[in-house]
Amino acid sequence: xxxxxxxxxxxxxxxxxxxxxxxxxxxxxxxxxxxxxxxxxxxxxxxxxxxxxxxxxxxxxxxxxxxxxxxxxxxxxxxxxxxxxxxxxxxxxxxxxxxxxxxxxxxxxxxxxxxxxxxxxxxxxxxxxxxxxxxxxxxxxxxxxxxxxxxxxxxxxxxxxxxxxxxxxxxxxxxxxxxxxxxxxxxxxxxxxxxxxxxxxxxxxxxxxxxxxxxxxxxxxxxxxxxxxx
Amino acid sequence: xxxxxxxxxxxxxxxxxxxxxxxxxxxxxxxxxxxxxxxxxxxxxxxxxxxxxxxxxxxxxxxxxxxxxxxxxxxxxxxxxxxxxxxxxxxxxxxxxxxxxxxxxxxxx
Numbered sequence: 001x002x003x004x005x006x007x008x009x010x011x012x013x014x015x016x017x018x019x020x021x022x023x024x025x026x027x028x029x030x031x032x033x034x035x036x037x038x039x040x041x042x043x044x045x046x047x048x049x050x051x052x053x054x055x056x057x058x059x060x061x062x063x064x065x066x067x068x069x070x071x072x073x074x075x076x077x078x079x080x081x082x083x084x085x086x087x088x089x090x091x092x093x094x095x096x097x098x099x100x101x102x103x104x105x106x107x108x109x110x111x112x113x114x115x116x117x118x119x120x121x122x123x124x125x126x127x128x129x130x131x132x133x134x135x136x137x138x139x140x141x142x143x144x145x146x147x148x149x150x151x152x153x154x155x156x157x158x159x160x161x162x163x164x165x166x167x168x169x170x171x172x173x174x175x176x177x178x179x180x181x182x183x184x185x186x187x188x189x190x191x192x193x194x195x196x197x198x199x200x201x202x203x204x205x206x207x208x209x210x211x212x213x214x215x216x217x218x219x220x221x222x223x224x225x226x227x228x229x230x
Numbered sequence: 231x232x233x234x235x236x237x238x239x240x241x242x243x244x245x246x247x248x249x250x251x252x253x254x255x256x257x258x259x260x261x262x263x264x265x266x267x268x269x270x271x272x273x274x275x276x277x278x279x280x281x282x283x284x285x286x287x288x289x290x291x292x293x294x295x296x297x298x299x300x301x302x303x304x305x306x307x308x309x310x311x312x313x314x315x316x317x318x319x320x321x322x323x324x325x326x327x328x329x330x331x332x333x334x335x336x337x338x339x
Contacts, residue, residue: 005238016321016322016325017321019321019322019325020325032232034232035231035232036232037232037237038234039232040271040309041234041237041241044241045241048241048242048244048245049241049244049245049248050245050248051244051248051254054244054248058240059232062232062233062236062237062240063231063232065233067235068239068240068243071236071240071243071244072240072244072253073244074246075240075244075247075248076244076247076248076251077321079244079247079248079251080251080308081279082248082251082252083254083255084272084275084279085252085275086251086252086253086254086255086256086274087254087255087259087264087268087272087275088272088275089256090255090256090258090259090260091259093256094259094260098257101253101256101257102249102253103258104255104256105249105252105256105257108252108256110279110280110283113274115282117276118276128330134282148243162233162336163333164332165329166287166330167287167304167307167328167332168325168328168329169287169300170284170287170288170308171308171311171324171325171328171329172321172325173280173284173325174280174284174308174311174315174328175311175315175321175324175325176280176300176313176321177276177277177280177281177284177317178312178315178319179319180276180277180280181277185274186273186274186277187277188274188330189274189278190277190278190280190281191279191281192278193277193278193279193281193282194281194282194284194285195285197281197282197283197285198285198286198287198289198290201286201290201292201297202295202297204312208282208286209279209282209283212278212281212282213275213278213279213282215278216274216277216279216281216282217271217274217275217278218277220271220273220274220277220278221267221270221271222276224270
């Protein structure tokens with residue numbers, strides 16, 4: 001692949017996911033303004049944090065006058081999943097310079113991560129192509145998310161809530177996860193994580209998400225060991 | 231209402247902290263060698279984290295601290311989307327199928 005085509009392949013592979021990201025960006029912008037933030041603040045939050053779920057929770061907590069420390073800590077717990085993504089994608093990006101890695105890390109999202117690891121798992125790309133592919137996917141998401149946040153902030157809630165466009169978010173994740181559930185251990189990991197997430201939904205600070213991920217990973221590893229020895 | 235004196239500490243605090251989390255392993259991975267067990271665990275990250283985000287959004291309805299079952303419409307729409315995702319591996323088709331079934335069921339209700 002030449003330089004341009006691996007970048008463009010990343011852009012192309014991420015593009016269909018934008019259908020799920022656009023309503024999310026609109027919601028992030030509209031919710032901030034609805035909570036009394038000026039438009040510039042609701043818009044800039046997406047560029048500074050660039051992690052929608054934690055932004056929604058932060059706005060909600062600030063709206064409830066929670067202390068700064070609680071808001072920051074809660075946001076970081078929700079974003080702790082990026083630690084796992086970072087470890088998982090690191091081998092594919094290790095030839096970048098330390099400063100380049102900082103820029104690549106800033107672009108790490110659920111969508112760019114999932115799109116990239118599935119492509120890297122299927123095709124054996126050389127390292128520079130992997131970095132360009134990831135950059136194409138990450139930048140596409142960044143531009144779309146920030147543009148739609150600004151739209152949501154300045155135009156307000158232009159999408160009627162009865163359309164339930166927030167449902168596009170789990171549908172996006174579903175399309176991303178199905179190719180990863182390719183054997184029994186992975187299916188068990190998915191089922192265990194999903195069920196624990198349902199049971200643990202009442203836990204404070206979104207700890208249920210981390211508990212579910214840990215249980216899923218443990219279930220997958222145990223099933224794989226069983227398979228190998230059994 | 232959001233007290234705007236808290237905006238910059240919150241935005242910069244979550245922003246910088248999240249960037250450090252994202253940077254962590256991407257920066258140090260080539261300097262440390264991960265044990266085999268960790269490599270096996272990494273394979274299950276997407277298969278675990280994504281369902282943990284999906285299941286509550288499909289099956290539960292949350293408003294504030296109250297949690298209730300979301301009703302059958304989203305479950306049926308999601309199962310249709312799973313089938314399409316499995317058959318086509320196409321993200322756009324998956325989202326379109328799930329939203330179409332949801333809107334249809336709500337229109338019929």
